[in-house]
Amino acid sequence: MLKRLRENKSSQGTLLITPTLIFMVGLLIIPLLLTLIISFGRRSADGNVIYTFGLHNYIRILGISTACEGGQSLCFDPLYANILRRSLALAFNSTVLVILLAYPLAYFIARAHPKRRNTFLFMVLVPLWTNFVIRVYAWMMLLRTQGVINSVLGWLAGLVGIPFAPFEMLYTPGAVLVGMVYEFLPFMILPIFTSLEKIDNSLYEAAADLGANPIRTFLRVTLPLSMPGVVAGTILVFIPVMGTFIVSDLLGGRQVILIGNLIQRQFLDARDPTFGSAASLILMAMTLIVTFFYTRKFGFGEEIVAA
């Protein structure tokens, strides 16, 4: 048996991927299939799943209704569509802001003296040593009406002698955006850095020799060559941001419901796992579609692996 294994390359390969395969099938494929089956079911009065086959949960999310005011036969209730739209908009805005902040920083690190590069990268990674939620709480301390930022500003205003009314920062949409950008910044910096670092210095020299000014060099050489990093970073940021709700809950004061909240509520407060499963699948489908078109358009870098 062992001898045969030693000689047979293909069964060696099979053996090597078996743990991964078991992991993927047991913890991804099977749960996903269960989610799909449950999403066609109905909720019992006590919140258990009644296994039937119906599309009612999907019809409810899409907001198509036959019980309309004014006698129409079919109408549209944008309740859940609005939640999806709001989640998409937040994810989009956060990702764009993260790119705008991460790119210059990654560029700076990549062009820094190799001796200092590791220190800078280390500094980017240090915040990740602290738990995600604790870092959000730290932001709450900063942004409160009587928090650190307002206290410092008030003290400075007092020194100069101008009247100061504290800014209302916590529990606003702006606070949510700040928190999102802060939490996901490292995941964009690292892949962009990786692709920038790979650019051969002789390419810059060639561009300069051929008469390109720094702006032209950046637009024609640096930017196109670093795009794989941006794409990889976007995937690493956009997908988790779509499902995240802890930042918007803590910094936004739970004033709005995002798709992540909606799904969580179905499994807890509403005790309706069938609708929750349908919503999860819709979220997954949407994320897949967005990522698919995005990578189709911009290509798919190996940076996502490097990160």
Added chain:
Amino acid sequence: MKNNLWKVLAVFVLASILLVACGGGAAGGDEGGEKVTASGFVCPEPETQIEVTSQELNLFVWTEYIPTEWKECFELVYGVSINHDEYSSNEEMYAKLSAGGSTYDLTLPTDYIIGLMIRQGMLEELDHSKLPMANYDPNYLDLSFDPGNVYTVPYMAGNDAIIYNSETVSDPPESFADLWNPEYAGRMVMLDDSRVIIGMALLTLGYDVNTTDPAQLEEAKNKLAELVPGVKLFDSDSPKTALIAGDVDLGVTWTGEAFTAQQENPAFQYIYPTEGAFLWQDNWVIPTGAPHPDAAYAWISYTSQGSLFWLMLRDFPYIVPNKAALDYAQANETELYDAYMNSPITNVPEEAIAAGHAIEDVGDATPLYDQIWTEIKGSE
């Protein structure tokens, strides 16, 4: 450079090892026949000795709800080691238990979810002969969610009502309906609890908090749509934080939060609205198939005795349904007892209890409540 990075890492690792080493101080133990905890609390002997053969006890309880001395004393007295898991909502606890495969011996559900747990066959019937039934105040026994206390014994009780900061709110509210006052817009914190907040709107309209009538719920939704834009923060974890920090001036919160907020700043006033507050009660239950029921009975019996339960007055300012604990505190911890009896937050006026409402499971209407909640929060 690589070398330097390793040096930095090595320093961090050493530092964390040192921290861990310093953390492990001397624990309590047997000192001259007396069992004493690390904090110096002398563990009382059990009033009723229950035979325990189990080596372990698996608790599944609300966050911040058990005095640390209880666990140490129970371990010292019964020689049982305690595993302690926590949850922060009944729904979370229910989801975990109903997913099956749970090995918990005791959990602390609130009244409204108990009916559901009983119907699902998730609770064991209790043997009253092993429980100190005489210790409990009869007002908290034999309630509608579990007539005859077949499955539950009371732990702590409380309510959800209105809190305001008397320094900043010049015209304080007296009822839930008053919260619609435009003066309060942008200054309020509400529990992130669909049943309580929708229930509040139902009460102002004169309806039952457990209604399943879609027309009444629709009215409540429209009423809430006027209130929600003025709510700065929904928080069921720690609403007191925003109140104490001055981010908000008033809102709807519960007993323990109000008491703590008042200790921080006496300007906080807790009032029972004219429509009636939301009353609730947490209860010990033994989940079906609990692996160590003997230890579970010993735990309830031991911690329910006055000489231990009085610690709740010190640590967790809720309503104590345990007569023995209040008697013990009156005799031995006068200061705590007086603070408890003199505060309307813990010693609730009888008319407030009479006017109160209890949330019940609404069965098929649960998703409707959730959808209303989504609609209220979804409208911009």
